[in-house]
Structures are given as C-alpha cells and as structure tokens.
Amino acid sequence: MLVDMDYFFVACEELRHPEIRNVPAIVGSDPKGGAGRGVVMTCNYNARKYGIRSGMPISAAYRIKPDAVYMKLDYEYYEKISEKIMRTVKTFGDKFEQVSIDEAYIDVTKRVEGRPALEYAEAVKKAVFENAGIKCSIGIGPNKLIAKIACEKAKPDGIKIVEEKDAKSFIEKMSVDELYGVGRKTAERLRAMGYETVGQLAKANIAKMVGEFGSMGAELVRYANGVDDSEITENYAVKSIGREFTFEKDTDDMNEVEREIGRLGNDVIEDVKKGGFTFKTVTLKLRYSDFTEHLHSRSIKAASEAAALINTAKALYNENVDAEKKIRKVGVRVSNLASSRGQKRIV
Numbered sequence: 001m002l003v004d005m006d007y008f009f010v011a012c013e014e015l016r017h018p019e020i021r022n023v024p025a026i027v028g029s030d031p032k033g034g035a036g037r038g039v040v041m042t043c044n045y046n047a048r049k050y051g052i053r054s055g056m057p058i059s060a061a062y063r064i065k066p067d068a069v070y071m072k073l074d075y076e077y078y079e080k081i082s083e084k085i086m087r088t089v090k091t092f093g094d095k096f097e098q099v100s101i102d103e104a105y106i107d108v109t110k111r112v113e114g115r116p117a118l119e120y121a122e123a124v125k126k127a128v129f130e131n132a133g134i135k136c137s138i139g140i141g142p143n144k145l146i147a148k149i150a151c152e153k154a155k156p157d158g159i160k161i162v163e164e165k166d167a168k169s170f171i172e173k174m175s176v177d178e179l180y181g182v183g184r185k186t187a188e189r190l191r192a193m194g195y196e197t198v199g200q201l202a203k204a205n206i207a208k209m210v211g212e213f214g215s216m217g218a219e220l221v222r223y224a225n226g227v228d229d230s231e232i233t234e235n236y237a238v239k240s241i242g243r244e245f246t247f248e249k250d251t252d253d254m255n256e257v258e259r260e261i262g263r264l265g266n267d268v269i270e271d272v273k274k275g276g277f278t279f280k281t282v283t284l285k286l287r288y289s290d291f292t293e294h295l296h297s298r299s300i301k302a303a304s305e306a307a308a309l310i311n312t313a314k315a316l317y318n319e320n321v322d323a324e325k326k327i328r329k330v331g332v333r334v335s336n337l338a339s340s341r342g343q344k345r346i347v
C-alpha cells in the first residue's frame with residue numbers, strides 16, 4: 001500500500017490559513033511580480049483548475065494567476081505534520097518505508113487477510129485525517145510499482161486497488177511516461193524507439209533495451225510487465241549526530257577542553273552537512289575523573305553551521321563545568337534534526 005498526501009505543502013498551509021481553501025494557492029519561490037526564479041513546489045486543486053502544476057516555473061504560474069495566494073516553503077512546519085502522519089501510517093503496516101516527507105509504503109499483506117482491503121485503506125485515510133487533518137490517497141497492489149501507479153490514479157482523496165491478476169492490463173494502455181522510473185528524457189528516448197505505451201514496452205527486446213539503457217533497460221521492461229520485486233525496507237531515521245574524545249591525561253585546562261570542543265564540533269558539522277540536516281539542540285557531555293557524567297543541553301534556532309554548534313557547546317561548558325574536578329572525556333552532540341533539502345523527485 002502506498003499512502004501519499006494530497007498537495008501536501010499547501011494542505012499544511014490550509015490548516016493554519018483556512019481562508020485559502022477556496023482560492024488558488026501555491027507554495028514555492030517568491031514570484032516577485034512575475035520576475036521571480038524558481039518553481040511551484042505544490043499547489044492546491046483550485047490552482048490546478050487553471051493549469052498550474054508543481055515543478056512549473058513560478059513566473060509561469062504568476063502569468064496564469066497573478067492573484068493566487070503565493071506562500072514560501074516552511075519545511076520545518078511541514079515536517080512536524082509529516083511526523084504525526086508517519087507515526088500513524090506506520091501502525092497500519094508490518095513493514096514501513098517512508099519515501100519522502102509525504103509518502104510511505106506499508107506492507108499490509110497479513111493485515112488484510114480475511115477483510116476487504118478497501119475497508120482497511122479507508123481506516124488508514126480516516127486515521128491520518130483525524131490525527132493530522134490532512135487528506136491522502138492510497139494505492140494498493142501486489143508490489144510497490146503497481147501501488148505507486150494505482151495511487152496516482154486515486155488522487156485526490158481516493159483509493160485504488162489493483163489485484164495481481166489485473167496488474168498488467170492496468171498499466172498496458174498507459175503512456176510510457178506514466179511508468180515509475182521514467183522521466184521526461186527517458187520517455188523521449190523510448191518514443192524515439194517506437195515505444196509509446198507501456199504495453200508496447202512490455203514486449204520490447206530485452207537485449208536491445210539493455211544496449212540502449214544499460215541494466216535500467218531490463219528493469220523498465222520488467223516494470224512494463226507489472227513486475228517489481230523490491231522490498232519495503234525500513235529506513236532508520238538519524239536521530240542525532242555526535243562525537244566524543246577521551247583525554248590522554250585527565251585535564252582541568254579550560255583552553256585544552258575548549259580546543260577539543262571545537263575539533264569535535266567541526267567533525268559533527270561535517271556529518272550534519274553530508275546528511276543535509278539542520279539541528280536545533282546541542283548537548284555537551286562531560287565525564288570527570290571520578291567517572292561522574294553530566295549532560296548539558298540547549299536548543300537554538302535551526303542551524304547547520306559550525307559556529308552555532310561550537311559557540312553553544314562552549315557556552316554550555318563554561319556555564320556548567322565543575323572547576324574542582326578534572327575532565328576525562330568530552331562529547332558534543334546535535335539532535336532535533338531536520339532535513340535541509342527539499343522533496344526527493346525522480347527526474
């Protein structure tokens with residue numbers, strides 16, 4: 001089962017600005033009177049009526065509908081709502097895989113034994129709406145590929161079930177670019193090769209496809225036949241990032257400890273940047289030579305810079321250190337992480 005929120009960012013904005021529900025509303029870059037760069041991230045169905053779509057240049061949206069409501073992306077706010085949604089969705093599956101801020105697969109194979117899948121999906125939708133106030137669409141299929149395509153067909157606010165025996169016929173009349181994993185460029189190349197529909201692609205010569213696309217070519221033919229063996233894989237969210245250091249000789253030299261906090265802080269920031277995170281909480285750990293250990297934490301405005309981390313950790317050290325004792329070990333940790341990147345998108 002794929003559970004995907006409907007026009008998620010704007011739906012979140014509607015929760016705190018109910019007045020935008022009945023007008024075209026867009027979350028994306030600042031349109032700057034039509035001169036703005038960047039794109040529409042999400043828009044509601046009122047905006048879609050005018051032909052506005054996510055991924056469209058914001059300037060194009062502005063030309064179509066200058067009087068729409070334009071809002072900037074507030075990722076932190078959306079993540080809070082997403083957390084509520086994902087906690088809810090997770091309880092409905094034996095396996096759970098979050099694929100983006102507003103989408104997750106759950107394995108419900110055993111959960112729907114002896115009961116209608118439709119009823120189960122309705123219960124998921126109801127729970128999401130009750131807990132988070134957001135509407136979603138659900139696709140159900142024998143594998144992730146079919147669930148994903150079914151979900152697209154269910155939008156908005158719908159449920160689409162495709163049984164295994166119907167999977168192939170469900171997709172065969174679709175245009176190749178509706179197939180999962182086929183972006184605009186791949187679709188163009190497939191059309192140039194004479195494959196317009198998924199059904200045509202399903203009969204393609206695999207060797208020829210591999211010659212053209214590499215191993216992805218064989219995968220596309222499998223997809224076109226409705227086959228997808230990939231598992232729903234749990235991804236364990238990173239909760240915190242930290243580093244510790246044990247001094248060779250216990251020390252009460254404040255300069256030495258501060259230098260080490262600086263070094264640890266820089267290492268932590270490297271991982272923060274690699275993961276594309278921001279952090280809001282800094283924790284300093286001090287272990288003394290008598291083996292007592294103390295944790296000191298402070299929350300700050302979301303940051304990803306070394307200075308924010310190191311200055312906070314040093315302040316915690318200066319305010320809390322027991323100058324009577326020697327220090328054996330020091331640790332620096334950041335938590336309350338959020339992704340500083342936008343939504344994942346398949347091109």
Ligand SMILES: [Mg+2]
Pocket residue numbers: 004005006007008102103
């Ligand atoms: Mg969505």
